Amino acid sequence: MRYEFNWSVLWSGQSGSWLLQGLLTTLEISALAWLLAAALGILSGALRTVPWPPLRAAAAFYVEFFRNVPLLVWMFFWYFGVPPLLPGAVQDWLFNHGAEFWAGMFALGVYHGARMSEVIRSGIQSIPRTQFEASQAIGLSVWQAYRLVILPIAIRLIVPPATNESLNLLKNSSVALTISVAELTFQTRQIETYTARAIEALTAGTLIYLVLCVSIAAVMTRLERRFAIPGLIARVGAG
Amino acid sequence: MAEPAIAFRLVNKFFGRLHVLKDIDLTVAPGEVVVVCGPSGSGKSTLIRCVNALERVQSGEIVVLGESVTSAGANLTRLRTQVGMVFQSFNLFPHMTALQNIMLAPLKVRRLARAEVEKTARALLERVGIPDKADNYPANLSGGQQQRVAIARALAMHPKIMLFDEPTSALDPEMINEVLEVMTDLARDGMTMMVVTHEMGFARRVARRIVFMDGGVVVEEAAPEAFFASPTSDRARQFLSKILSH
Amino acid sequence: MKRLLALLLTLAVALGGAAPAFAETTLEKIERTGTLTIGTRTGSPPFGFVNKQNEWVGFSIDLVEQAIKPAIERKVGKSIKVEKKESTPATRIPLLTSNAVDLIAETMTDTRARRESVDFSLTFFVTGAQFLVNKRAPIKGIESIAGKRIAAQQGSTNARILRERVPTAQLREFPDQPAAFQALAQGQVDAYTNDGIQLAGLKAKAPNPGDWVIVGDFYSYEPYGMAMRKNESDFRHLVNVGLMEAIEAGKYFEIYEKWFGPKGEVPYPLTAENKRFMIMQVVPK
C-alpha cells in the first residue's frame, strides 16, 4: 500500500492555530529558560574560575549535579517534587496558573545553565591569566575584573559553542510535553490525534524546528561578526 | 632620609615547596629608580609582583607608601591605584580601544566624570607619543605602541610608584627605544620606579641603583657605575659578561 | 533556505513514494518471514503490560495469540510466531505505515478519523470515558468539571471530546499514565479522565485503591479495535475471522474472564449488553 500524503491537514481545521500556539509556547519557554540558563551559566561558570575555593566548589557541585541527571527527571522534579514544598494555597494558585509551564521552564533553564556553565568556564580559562592580573593591577576588584574584562571577552569567544547549547535547549524544550506543556511537539501530536496524519504532522514539526534552528544560528553568526574583537577571532580560529 | 616608598623586611615567598624569595631586605626611596636584574628564574618578577600584592608572601613585611601590604586587612584597591604596573606582554584588554583601556580604571575605580577622564586619557596618549591611535584596538597597534598604551593606562590612575616587568623583552629591537624613552621621561619627572630589565644602557643612564638577584637572594646592590665597573660577586660578574657580550 | 525546504520536502515525498515499489502484502510478508509483528503496550494492564514475572502479557496479546494467530496459520499453511513491539498512542500509526508492525493490538479506539489512515478489525472491547477522582472530590462526571483541572492522556479521543464539550475545563495532557496519576495524587489536577477500563486498571494498581473512585457516565463511546494498514482486505478478513471464531467458540469469553473476571488483573465484569454486542458482531459462516 502507498501512503497518501494529505498536506492540507496542516492548515485545515484548527491545525494551523495549534501549530502556531505550539510554536509560540516553544519560543516562550525556550526564551525564558535561555535567559535563566545564561544567567546561571555565566554565574557558575565564572565562579568556577575565581580565587575562592568554597565558591568554586559550590559552582562545581551545581554543574555536576544538574547536568548529570537526565532532563526528563528534572521535569518531574520541578513539577512533582517542588510544589509539595510550598503552602497549599500557593500550590493551588500555581496549578491554576501554568505550573506546568514554569516547572518546565525551570527544568530546562537550570539543566542547561549547568551545561552552559561548562562552556563559559572553558571560555574564561582560554583567556590568559595575565588579563586578570592586569585588571587587578589597575585596581579593579575581582567582581569588576570579571564584569568588565573577563566575561566580555569570554562571552565573545564562546559564541559558537553557546549557540550550539542554545539550539540544544530549544530542541530539548519538547521534553516539557511529558508534564503537559503544550509546546510544538505536543501540538504536532495533537494534530496527529485529530487527523491521524502522523507523517504530515511530524514533517511540519520537523520543518519548524529546522527553520528555528537555522535562523538562530544565522542570527548568532551575525552577532559573532558584529561583536568580534579585532585580532581575537583569528587567534581562536588558528588555535 | 625620608620614609621609603617601598620597604621589604625579611620577606620570604614560596611557590609550594619552591623557595623563590629568601630573606629579602630592600628599600626604595621616593623618586628613586631601581633596576632589578639577574638570571632567569632568580625571582625578579616575583619580587616586584609582591609590591602590588599580585603575589602574597609567606613571611616578612612589605610596606608601600607607609602602609603594610602584607597585613591581613590591607586595602589592596587603594594600594593598586597608587602603584602602576607594566607587563612584558602588555596585557591590554583586547575588546577595548586604546582610549577605553586607559579610561577604564579612572571611570570604574575612581568613578571620575567621563569628560575629565577622557581629557586626561588623551593627554596621556599625547605624552607617550601616539595621540592618533586613541581609537585603535590593541590588535591594530604595534608592540611598541601597545606597550606605550599600557604605560599610559598605568599612569591614568596617577600612581606614585611604577613597576615594570621586562617591558621591552617582547618587542622588536626597533621599538625598544620608543618605550625606553617614555620610561626615561617618567624617571626624569621624579616617578618612583622598580624596573626589571636587561637593558643595561637604560640602567646605566637612568637607574639610581641596581639590584642583582640570583636564586631568590639579593646578591648585590650598587650604584650603576660601581655595579658595571666592578661587581663584587662572582655571579654578578658572570651574569654581566653574558649580558654585555652581545 | 527556500531551496533547502524544497529539497527536504522532495526527499520526504520520494521516501514515502518509494516504499510501494517493493511492497508486498502483509499476508505475503507474514508467510515469507513466518512472523506476525504486533504493536502493543507495556504499561496498560490488562491489555498489554509487563507482569511481575517480567513477561509481556495481556488481554489484547492473548487475543492475537489464541484467536488471530491460528486463523492466519491456517491460511498460510504453516506455524508462525508473534513478535511484539512497544507502541504508544503517538507511535502506533507511524509504526503501522512504516511497516514496522503489522497489527496494533492494544487499547486503540476505532474512530472515523483514524479509519482514514488505517483499517480496523471488529470491536474486541467496549468501554467509555469516565473520571478517576479522589473519593472526597466534588466531581461527579462531565457535568461538573467546568473550570476544573483535568488530566487526560495525550493523543486520546477523550481529550478531544472534553475540549469540545467543556471548553472551560483546564486540560492537562500527559503522554503517560503514571505521570497523569501522579499529578492527580498530588493535586496538580482534580481528576484524571480516560477510558473506564484504563481507570479501573490504574485504581487496582494504586497504593490505596480505596482512595479513588471512578465516576460519571460514559461521555464517549470507546470501541477498541485492532488496527492494520489500509486496504488489505485479505489480512483484515483473517483477523476478523479469528476474532469471530473465538467469540463463537466461547474462547473470547474465557480470555475475558481470565483478565477481567473477579480474580483477573483488573476486575471489569462483562455487562449483558456488551456480551450481546460481541455476539452480534459475528456474521454467519
Ligand SMILES: Nc1ncnc2c1ncn2[C@@H]1O[C@H](COP(=O)(O)OP(=O)(O)OP(=O)(O)O)[C@@H](O)[C@H]1O
Ligand atoms: N605561579 C607560580 N607557581 C609556581 N612557581 C612559580 C610561579 N611563578 C614563578 N614561579 C617560579 O618561581 C621562580 C621565580 O620566578 P620569577 O618569575 O620571579 O623569575 P624571574 O627572575 O622573573 O625570571 P625571568 O627572567 O625568566 O622572568 C621560578 O623558578 C619560577 O619557575
Ligand SMILES: [Mg+2]
Ligand atoms: Mg620574570
